[in-house]
Amino acid sequence: MERARKEIGAEFKGCDVRALIGPHAGYSYCGETAGYAYFAMDPKRIRRIFVLGPSHRIYTTECHVSTASSYETPFGDVEVDTELTRKLLSMSCFSEIPEDADEDEHSIEMHIPFIDVAMRGQAHYKIVPIMVGSLSDKDQKQYGKIFAPYLKDPENFFVISSDFCHWGSRFSFQWQDEKFGPIYKSIEWLDREGMKKIERGSSKDFVAYLKKYKNTICGRHPISVLLNALEQHDTASKFKIKFTKYSQSDRCKRVGDSSVSYASAVVIHTSE
Numbered sequence: 001m002e003r004a005r006k007e008i009g010a011e012f013k014g015c016d017v018r019a020l021i022g023p024h025a026g027y028s029y030c031g032e033t034a035g036y037a038y039f040a041m042d043p044k045r046i047r048r049i050f051v052l053g054p055s056h057r058i059y060t061t062e063c064h065v066s067t068a069s070s071y072e073t074p075f076g077d078v079e080v081d082t083e084l085t086r087k088l089l090s091m092s093c094f095s096e097i098p099e100d101a102d103e104d105e106h107s108i109e110m111h112i113p114f115i116d117v118a119m120r121g122q123a124h125y126k127i128v129p130i131m132v133g134s135l136s137d138k139d140q141k142q143y144g145k146i147f148a149p150y151l152k153d154p155e156n157f158f159v160i161s162s163d164f165c166h167w168g169s170r171f172s173f174q175w176q177d178e179k180f181g182p183i184y185k186s187i188e189w190l191d192r193e194g195m196k197k198i199e200r201g202s203s204k205d206f207v208a209y210l211k212k213y214k215n216t217i218c219g220r221h222p223i224s225v226l227l228n229a230l231e232q233h234d235t236a237s238k239f240k241i242k243f244t245k246y247s248q249s250d251r252c253k254r255v256g257d258s259s260v261s262y263a264s265a266v267v268i269h270t271s272e
Contacts, residue, residue: 008039008244012266017041018151018239019158019226019267021198021219024053024110029249030163030262036245037264038114043122046157048081049115050128050150052222053107053161057100060133063143063225064097065089066108071127073113081126088128093142097131105131107161107219115159132222137207140221144203144228151229158267160226162219164191164246168258173216183252184259190215191246191261198265199241203227230267240268 020037023030055064065085070077088094097105108129119125135143150156165187167173176186194215197206203224210220217223230239243265250259 008036012040012268015040016154016269017266018154018156018269019160021160021162021223021226021263021265021267022111022114023163023262023264024107024161024219025163025249025260025262027110029260030247033245033247033262033264034111034114035264037266038118040244040266041118041157043119043125045154046119046122047125047155048084048128048150049119049125049157049159050130050147051108051111051115051159051161052130052132052225053105053111054219054222055101055105055131055133056107056218057104058098060131061135062093062095062133062139063135064095064101064131064133066102066129066131067096067099068102068129071109071112071129073116075113075116078112078116079126081128084128088130091146093139093146097129101131102129107131111159111161132225135221135225140203140224141228143225144230145232147225147229148232152233154269158226160219160222162217162223164194164215164217164261164263166216166218166260167252169256170258171216173214174255175213175215183254183257184248187248187252187259187261188246191263195243195246195263195265198223198227199243201227201230201239201241203231226267238270240270241265242268
């Protein structure tokens, strides 16, 4: 991990990193992969961190905002920006996260300790936890417009929580193409095709990819909201998305196997 810290730190030194995409499984499975995004953060300028994670416990078609005042981590409590959460909740398109769903939702929870460690020594930051439901294309664009001004402010940072392909009978997804050889090679090809679409920054291309392949990317809606937010900015400002790490929990070789894929990316703001 120290080697990764040095590599990523050197690669993105001086870059204006505004967001990251990172996994939310158990740290023994995906912690290293997540680190390849968090090491690119510049904590000195960040005052507010939005955490957008998919809903695993309840079905919903909108975005929900946490009403908690803080999130507990093994390293201490992380304060929620309650002033902003109240502002969002005053809008008709946001609702409160039900308390039991907030407590159970790991897609947000698993990122808070990473944030706390990455921001260590920076006392004046707060988080904005948002649970993203199964949004229509229209709603993804609407939420993208809402978050775009915050993304433009360099004191804000966005964490987009997502694992990638969930492969196996227990996930009801077993796509493969024998021309790639072992099943895990098919999974990697499928994931990397989606990663290419994300790197292009096109919400339309990403949605088309999902409709074609049905890849079980659990954070597809938070990712789509991010892409829509990026698309709201004029041509004078440009965002570049770069994936930094990819891994799988296991190498599937037989139809009875299963795995979950993990990928991390950073979003860099550049001015033309």
